[in-house]
Amino acid sequence: MIEIEHLTKRYGKKTAVDDLTFTVKPGVVTGFLGPNGAGKSTTMRAIVGLDAPTSGLARVNGRHYSEFRSPLTEVGALLEAKSVHAGRSAYKHLLALARTHGIPKRRVTEVIDLVGLHEVAGKRVGGFSLGMGQRLGIAVALLGDPAVLILDEPVNGLDPDGVKWIRLLLKGLAAEGRTVFLSSHLMSELAQTAEHLVVIGQGRLLADTTVDAFVSGNGQARVRVVSPDAARLAESLAGPGISVASPERGVLEVTGTEAAVVGQTAAAHGLVLHELRTDRGSLEDAFMQLTADAVEYRQTSEGANR
């Protein structure tokens, strides 16, 4: 269980996290979502006591992180930036951390095998690829077999195999009753892993809900129609609040109404339909819609603004 209460963090004049309050419960994977610079990494650093909050609290299982007698078994963290000395081998990095808590060498080799770094464990981390560095970070997080896992963009740099692996791993860990909290700016990624969602923008809470509720609440449903009489159907559908677009000949995309209404209209006018289907708003759309006002670093080229 992670409790964030009125957490505010300012760096000079810049407010990175602004009066944030939410709880991350054990037993499910919770996704932490927000555009670049939203304050995800800052919040996570505050949880493990690396950054002191300007005001408010970040607690793990009712306590401040620094109060734990064995921090590594309470919280395992993968933080965004590389947190390893480039001149040290993966094995020695893990071993040094393990020794602080009297964790045996056996456990070190265990996590190395688990993340698939067996062959390069003796090599200097400086030569690691992004994905290998990420795997090492995951190994560090798992080292103490902790009750709470905090992972800042864990899929960053992983190959498709790795992405699938970590998805299953995290779900498995949550199913054991652990608290799993992972950040991403890729909504689609989180949707496949997380059950619960915390969305922030410009340091403020935008949503704290389940993935399902989030999608149905924010994504606008769109009805897709394929018809040889597309032009006439578009005319008969026209009305207040309804918009009709035609991405290609014979295809309509209707928003602001339901598939049933479209079907009835077509029947009433004796129009032939080849296809009628509801596209649930994609997660990315839902996310974009929610954070539209809270995006801080937006590219200015037109093509990129969809």
Next chain:
Amino acid sequence: MTAAVMTDRPAAYTPPVHYKLSAAGLLRSEWTKLWSLRSTWIVLLCAVVFSAGLGALIASSVPSDQALGGAGAALDFSMAGIALASVFVAVLGILTVTGEYSTGSIRSTMSAAPKRVPVLWAKAAVYGAVVAVLFGVMVFLTFFMTQAIFSGTDLGGVSLADEGVLRALLGYAAMIVYLALLALGIGSILRNSAGSIGFYIGVIMILPQLATLLPWNWVAEVTPYAPGNVPNTLLLVDPTGANLSVGESWLWMGIWLVVTYGLAGVLLKRRDV
């Protein structure tokens, strides 16, 4: 009712109970960290080679028809390399801390030990002990080697049994440990490799020497108390007439370490990692 509610969720997970953060663990961790970097081996090897090599080189190049100015001068010649080695040792002391900041490994370190200050103690204890053992050996090794060179010539050597010699040799070892600890503390305060090394060489090593050239009297009065100068008395075979007595020398070394580590500890607690 309660039972039904409880089966709703997976059973609460209990983490392993036998893993505990401890002071001994932090010491072992710092030991592992120190020796798992190639730079440690290279820099300490340099320090060892310079201290012995330079001592031997200087000792064998002293013109043998010239009388040595007593035991004090004999020791100055033989220990010239130790003084140079102290620079290597100080730089490595700085890097054990600043290297963690520049690479980001400090975040791993401090998430494993979130009270932070014990990490500083562990680092200082491990590095101080390594330097003490290594240079405890090197000082005597260099001494016996150089005296062997001297005794083959007209110069004659000094003996450990000569008055003040043993104390001066231990003084060299103490100085190098003190400088190593001082440098490590500076690294912890400044966090930046280039800045800390620059500060150490500029302010600790060179500034007190330059200060003697300044025209004001008070500067000459305070320079013996500068952090880089306070161990000087310990190196003398005959400390009478030195600016600081042997006792004062120890006292001021203690004061500077307390000041440095006090500041380092407070800053470590207060700043974000």
